[in-house]
Amino acid sequence: MGDLQRTPLFDLHVALGAKMVPFAGYEMPVQYPLGVMKEHLQTRTKAGLFDVSHMGQVILRGASYDEIATAFETLVPMDVLGLGQGRQRYGLFTNADGGIDDDLMFANRGDHLFVVVNAACKEADIARMKAALEPAITVEVIEDRALIALQGPAAEQALGQLNSAVAEMAFMDVATVDLLGVECWVSRSGYTGEDGYEISVPASHAQALAQALLDMPDVEAIGLGARDSLRLEGGLCLYGNDIDATTSPVEAGLNWAIQKVRRTDGARSGGFPGSARILGDFQNGVARKRVGLVPDGRAPMRAGTEIFADADGGAAIGIVTSGGFGPSVGGPVAMGYVQTDFATIDTPLFGDVRGKRMPVTVAKMPLVTANFKR
Amino acid sequence: MKFTEEHEWLRTEGDVVVVGITAHASEQLGDVVFVELPETGTEVTKDEEICVIESVKAASDILAPIDGEITEVNDMLVEDPGKVNEDPMGDAWFFKIKPADASQMDDYMDEAAYNTFIG
Numbered sequence: 001m002g003d004l005q006r007t008p009l010f011d012l013h014v015a016l017g018a019k020m021v022p023f024a025g026y027e028m029p030v031q032y033p034l035g036v037m038k039e040h041l042q043t044r045t046k047a048g049l050f051d052v053s054h055m056g057q058v059i060l061r062g063a064s065y066d067e068i069a070t071a072f073e074t075l076v077p078m079d080v081l082g083l084g085q086g087r088q089r090y091g092l093f094t095n096a097d098g099g100i101d102d103d104l105m106f107a108n109r110g111d112h113l114f115v116v117v118n119a120a121c122k123e124a125d126i127a128r129m130k131a132a133l134e135p136a137i138t139v140e141v142i143e144d145r146a147l148i149a150l151q152g153p154a155a156e157q158a159l160g161q162l163n164s165a166v167a168e169m170a171f172m173d174v175a176t177v178d179l180l181g182v183e184c185w186v187s188r189s190g191y192t193g194e195d196g197y198e199i200s201v202p203a204s205h206a207q208a209l210a211q212a213l214l215d216m217p218d219v220e221a222i223g224l225g226a227r228d229s230l231r232l233e234g235g236l237c238l239y240g241n242d243i244d245a246t247t248s249p250v251e252a253g254l255n256w257a258i259q260k261v262r263r264t265d266g267a268r269s270g271g272f273p274g275s276a277r278i279l280g281d282f283q284n285g286v287a288r289k290r291v292g293l294v295p296d297g298r299a300p301m302r303a304g305t306e307i308f309a310d311a312d313g314g315a316a317i318g319i320v321t322s323g324g325f326g327p328s329v330g331g332p333v334a335m336g337y338v339q340t341d342f343a344t345i346d347t348p349l350f351g352d353v354r355g356k357r358m359p360v361t362v363a364k365m366p367l368v369t370a371n372f373k374r
Numbered sequence: 375m376k377f378t379e380e381h382e383w384l385r386t387e388g389d390v391v392v393v394g395i396t397a398h399a400s401e402q403l404g405d406v407v408f409v410e411l412p413e414t415g416t417e418v419t420k421d422e423e424i425c426v427i428e429s430v431k432a433a434s435d436i437l438a439p440i441d442g443e444i445t446e447v448n449d450m451l452v453e454d455p456g457k458v459n460e461d462p463m464g465d466a467w468f469f470k471i472k473p474a475d476a477s478q479m480d481d482y483m484d485e486a487a488y489n490t491f492i493g
Contacts, residue, residue: 004441007436031404035404036403036404036431037404037405037407037430037432039395061413162482225404225430225431261472298407298408298452298455299408299410299426299428300408300428300433302433324429324430325405325407325408327430330406332408354426
């Protein structure tokens with residue numbers, strides 16, 4: 001696998017017997033000997049450790065948090081200024097057409113804003129931030145830290161053995177926490193639909209931290225395969241599949257991520273790329289919406305499966321953007337876009353699977369109950 | 375027992391041939407979550423796609439290894455697709471086929487050749 005980058009945990013993955021695959025320019029573990037199904041269930045019932053070091057970690061610095069936040073609000077339709085110190089929020093880089101160029105997490109860490117972006121988009125995201133924010137704001141790309149996610153109901157108990165302070169954190173809190181003698185930046189969040197943490201740890205100490213957690217009886221290493229089925233059941237978008245440069249946040253059902261203060265009549269309404277379309281979508285509604293889709297039978301409906309209103313005839317009214325088997329649901333699960341008229345929960349529809357129209361039902365997301373510690 | 379390059383095994387049992395996928399294939403596929411089998415009595419042609427097998431990762435087809443008639447299918451796999459991972463070379467056979475021309479079997483590998491093939 002020439003030209004692929006490796007994360008600080010590469011040797012550990014190999015030692016654990018992971019199957020390594022190319023992903024977003026990195027050699028990443030898609031699964032370990034446990035297998036996707038058991039890794040998924042492990043995360044839902046105990047705790048799973050994920051290497052997400054391929055994601056981009058960026059620090060934005062400026063004269064004050066308010067100055068940084070005000071500048072960042074020109075790139076995202078989120079309330080950054082109103083985000084409390086020690087709090088994190090989900091965000092979107094929008095484009096001039098009102099589409100989504102990436103999704104991200106950002107946190108108010110007092111004197112700076114900490115931003116985590118998708119691996120596949122990070123070069124473009126960094127270029128975007130530098131072009132728009134420098135020189136008033138410094139864009140500092142963090143290259144010497146790994147990012148480890150610990151997810152699942154046993155995550156608090158496991159990480160708490162290394163520092164009991166993490167138990168006090170609420171969902172979307174961020175804190176600087178000493179773990180095994182090194183400064184880690186911890187958030188109580190993740191992308192599996194479970195409670196858990198994401199831990200930014202110096203690369204030099206990443207393997208020791210991961211190993212210490214894996215040595216605990218309730219923690220297993222989990223690959224990208226299970227990460228995908230976990231986030232799909234959790235109703236969470238995969239950038240590039242479920243949201244992309246053409247989808248507006250309103251079509252994607254991400255209205256909740258755009259706080260009132262940035263919407264029409266808000267104190268800081270608009271002022272982000274694509275605001276005309278996005279605010280228009282709030283006012284006028286959208287023609288298509290992202291929905292959860294649960295096939296009635298056992299056959300998975302994969303990305304690209306066309307959705308129809310009727311068992312015979314008619315043009316497609318939607319398409320699956322992510323689909324597969326949901327181990328916790330115990331059957332196939334999917335999400336996709338359908339025309340708004342068909343987006344109501346419980347609407348019976350049909351998916352074309354190998355030329356046969358198979359029944360599928362519009363379902364509320366998440367498809368499993370989220371277990372966040374609010 | 376004979377093996378195809380499509381990672382199927384073929385075991386002659388009286389006048390029918392039992393067909394399944396190899397342990398190597400089931401390992402590569404990962405956890406199998408869905409199996410669709412042909413109808414009993416169907417006449418099939420070599421290399422025709424006659425079964426669908428989906429794992430947590432992807433969908434793939436099983437080809438008819440020889441011409442013939444499907445005499446029996448293993449319905450248990452539809453109810454419990456995970457059996458393909460548990461016992462791919464035994465209980466998790468897919469279908470039985472009555473060969474139209476048994477000499478088509480001669481083209482396939484023996485176990486030693488298959489093991490070399492998968493490296």
